[in-house]
Amino acid sequence: MKAVSYRAYGGPEVLEYGELPRPKIAPDSVLIEVRAAAVNPVDWKAQAGYLDPLLDAVFPVVPGWDVAGVVVEQGVDAPEFAVGDEVIGYVRKDVLSGGTFAEYVAAPVRTLARKPANLSFEQAAGLPLAGLTAYQALRAADVGEGDTVLVHAAAGGVGSLGVQLARHLGARVIGTASERNHDYLRSLGAEPVTYGDGLADRVRALAPEGVHAVMDFVGDGAARTTPQLAAEGGARLVSIADPETAAALGGRLLWVRPDAADLTALAHLAEQGVLTVDVAEVFPLEKTADAHRLSAQGHTRGKIVVRVR
Incomplete structure (x- = not known):
């Protein structure tokens, strides 16, 4: 072959x-x-x-x-x-x-x-890999109806699926991305913010009461702003790329697992038009x-x- x-x-x-x-x-x-x-x-x-x-x-x-x-x-x-x-x-x-x-x-x-x-x-x-990563990360953070979720690298392969899944769960989503991808994030139902210096201020302007969960799909220290952005009672942090920051902030590092049941659930959501x-x-x-x-x-x-x- x-x-x-x-x-x-x-x-x-x-x-x-x-x-x-x-x-x-x-x-x-x-x-x-x-x-x-x-x-x-x-x-x-x-x-x-x-x-x-x-x-x-x-x-x-x-x-x-x-x-x-x-x-x-x-x-x-x-x-x-x-x-x-x-x-x-x-x-x-x-x-x-x-x-x-x-x-x-x-x-x-x-x-x-x-x-x-x-x-x-x-x-x-x-x-499969991107969808399972997003699906299992959101489940690990117990994201649900009424939560405000910050998704780092929201326009990427994992992030774009994470945005769609979080919206399906009833969450409000704020997503970091370069400005050229902001319209794309809006089309997925997210509120876009530009990453980089001043990110915490930009997120706080959108969500003055803070965020309930942070999905770090990029690493590179993006999750370090989590304490500044947390809602009252804290923010549930899940990272797929920054074990040091996740550990320091009491979050979780997620290594995606093959799971036939989870993948079947994602396939059904795709067939229903929930996921693209x-x-x-x-x-x-x-x-x-x-x-x-x-x-x-x-x-x-x-x-x-x-x-x-």
Whole structure:
């Protein structure tokens, strides 16, 4: 099969496009013919070796954890899906090895859900990791009706889904983004503010009584303003990228988990029109390195996707 892989840690230059063996499937897995795979910052960070203290790498590593595709083979104990089913998945495994930037990926059924019928494969590929991150972060912060929520990096892949989910839960959302993305955030139901110096004053101008929850989807110290912005009784902080600040402020660091039930819930919300996935750019499989370069710039609105078939 055609695949993108790397044989040593490094930047985009270590990615190779070529032939690799078609993966075998475990009893509780299915083989997916990949139609599209989304790029996430964790892909190029793992490739650079940043996750080496957490996950072993079995080289050559095929990167990628997000997938949308079609089941072409069932494991002997995988009754949840049949050949021909269209599925999506956050296919994170216990080692870095057989990822989704390939024509085929073996995926445990615990990582999968049925693809929303109203989304293209490219849109659907952008839902699992980002959607699960936002969904689990909002649940960890117990966001609900009447809350005011500050979402950092609200126009990004995770942030844009977080805005939509928080609004669906009945929360008021204030989102940080560059000015060029403010109209986009308004279209999602958020009140935009520009990040950077003076952020606390700008948020306080919109929410004089403070915010009840802070979703830090960017790191870089963005969450440090939380004590200045907290409503009476404090603000519930969840960060996906800044463990030091989360710990110092009594918040929580969230490492998103594959969860078939959560992913199914997200798929249903997408089919109901509650969630939309904004695809910023689509690359062919052989241009995955360029997709990683664009992701590493950190300025993309929505999702970057690799089209495989």
